[in-house]
Amino acid sequence: MALAEQLVIPDYLYGKSIAILGYSREGMEFAKMLRDHDISVVIGLRPVDDLWTEAERDGFHVKNLWDAVESADIIQVW
Amino acid sequence: MLKKEDNEKLCLTNKGTPMGEVFRRYWVPAILSEEVPKPDSPQIRLRILGEDLVAFRDSEGKVAILDAYCPHRRAHLFWGRNEECGIRCTYHGWKFNRDGECVDMPNEPSESNFKQKVHLTSYPTWEKNGIVWTYMGPKEKQPSFPDYEWLRAPETHFQVSKTYEGCNWLQALEGGIDTSHSSFAHNNNIQDKNSLRNRATNPKLEVDKTDYGFRYAGIRDLKDDGNYIRAYQFIMPSQQMRGQMLKWHDGSQEEYPTIRGHIWVPIDDESVWVWNFKYTSEPSIPLDPEFSLQQEIAFGRGPDDVLPGYRLKRNPSNDYLIDREVQRTKTFTGIEGINTQDYALQETMEKPFPDRTKERLGTADLAIIAARQLLLEAVREVESGKAPKGIHPETYRDVRACDAFLPKGVDWRKGLQENMTAKYQLIKTI
Numbered sequence: 001m002a003l004a005e006q007l008v009i010p011d012y013l014y015g016k017s018i019a020i021l022g023y024s025r026e027g028m029e030f031a032k033m034l035r036d037h038d039i040s041v042v043i044g045l046r047p048v049d050d051l052w053t054e055a056e057r058d059g060f061h062v063k064n065l066w067d068a069v070e071s072a073d074i075i076q077v078w
Numbered sequence: 079m080l081k082k083e084d085n086e087k088l089c090l091t092n093k094g095t096p097m098g099e100v101f102r103r104y105w106v107p108a109i110l111s112e113e114v115p116k117p118d119s120p121q122i123r124l125r126i127l128g129e130d131l132v133a134f135r136d137s138e139g140k141v142a143i144l145d146a147y148c149p150h151r152r153a154h155l156f157w158g159r160n161e162e163c164g165i166r167c168t169y170h171g172w173k174f175n176r177d178g179e180c181v182d183m184p185n186e187p188s189e190s191n192f193k194q195k196v197h198l199t200s201y202p203t204w205e206k207n208g209i210v211w212t213y214m215g216p217k218e219k220q221p222s223f224p225d226y227e228w229l230r231a232p233e234t235h236f237q238v239s240k241t242y243e244g245c246n247w248l249q250a251l252e253g254g255i256d257t258s259h260s261s262f263a264h265n266n267n268i269q270d271k272n273s274l275r276n277r278a279t280n281p282k283l284e285v286d287k288t289d290y291g292f293r294y295a296g297i298r299d300l301k302d303d304g305n306y307i308r309a310y311q312f313i314m315p316s317q318q319m320r321g322q323m324l325k326w327h328d329g330s331q332e333e334y335p336t337i338r339g340h341i342w343v344p345i346d347d348e349s350v351w352v353w354n355f356k357y358t359s360e361p362s363i364p365l366d367p368e369f370s371l372q373q374e375i376a377f378g379r380g381p382d383d384v385l386p387g388y389r390l391k392r393n394p395s396n397d398y399l400i401d402r403e404v405q406r407t408k409t410f411t412g413i414e415g416i417n418t419q420d421y422a423l424q425e426t427m428e429k430p431f432p433d434r435t436k437e438r439l440g441t442a443d444l445a446i447i448a449a450r451q452l453l454l455e456a457v458r459e460v461e462s463g464k465a466p467k468g469i470h471p472e473t474y475r476d477v478r479a480c481d482a483f484l485p486k487g488v489d490w491r492k493g494l495q496e497n498m499t500a501k502y503q504l505i506k507t508i
Contacts, residue, residue, distance in 0.1 A: 006486075006487070008487055008489070010489035010491065010492065011489075011492075012489065012491050012492070021441035021444060022441040044441070046440070065079075065439060065440075065441065065443075065444075065447060066079065066447060066451075069285075069444065069447045069448050069451060070451050072287075073286070073287055074284065074285065074286050074287070075283075075284070075285045075444055075448065076282070076283065076284045076285075077282060077283040077284075077441045077442065077444055078282055
């Protein structure tokens, strides 16, 4: 089964702002799902992280860890 | 990671400091009831939030907490006499009742009314489940008494202790809400690859901000066994609550499933009281005293582990009796006692507190970042005259922590809703 098919968005997340720290494959897939369901999502990374440009290239708003945590109601590390 | 001024803002708690004023908006544990066991028993010294105080149980059984220094010549009231509803300074005989009123001044002329103009700082107290709580803030801002679920558990289901830790309060708190260190610092059997925490050392983490602080979960993917969830609570300003319903080594049900936690109360800027509580998660199951004792020993604070003053025998002066052979072959730290392992790592950080401008935090430090932000938010709220989070009991009285297995795909908030809702009911007052 494809990874995206295994992921489920819990009802609780609708209407909330989510920060996902890191940019693992699972985290990225989940962030895309959230975005597809119009749930606000930002990616949190260290500024030195090579994945920063990749996440931005994928169209995500990327913040450093502190700002990402501060901006969200729910924060996840995948 | 944290600006120097923000680090100082959070670490310093004396009167008048930003975080000191935040702490002074909450009821905090001050002493164990056993420290002043009966009316007119000897008073004790204590120090909280940088203030030197004395505590005594007066002739009516009420506990008083007063400024330690007699306002006459600043003699310490530890040397005083606890007599007939008050404490009398043995230097010149001035006597103060539990409200800090001077009720006798025998070295002054009898016609003098000077005693009516002398007042000693006193703080209100409230006694519950073996703990004397105090409130050290402005009278007009005094909140309702605390109503954590564990304070509603009967004495047969509950146990509390306290321990001295020689470091700033913030690094102690941060250790308590750091979810990923337990796979390492508290790995007491490195050969055991089957224990729940060793099977997955980098859990998925989630933090949900709430009106009282946040709840957070470490989610370990145990493949065919489903997800092992440890769901915690962080209640402002300094309480952690966690579940221990399952045995760490194999995930089977504990005979005495418990919820445990700590509250960290600054003594001053370089030391902290760590309050340790546990209670059974099921009201139908009393806490077995022998089980409780064995757990205290496992955590490093059994009767043989503690010196007078609630200090640990394993401490920086003897390198916590580290055993390098045990470290090489059996446990990660080579130090006995789960919380002693924490103390070794925290008490030997930079003094008076870590330089957090030099930290390199990662994604696993999520809960630490969230807590710092909440505490800084509380500083701003208090400075602007508002109430910080976690003041009002209605925001937290129904919450609890747990650990459990859930099938994959089940959200922990939904799957553990019942497990994370208090079972000890509110005590109705008439």
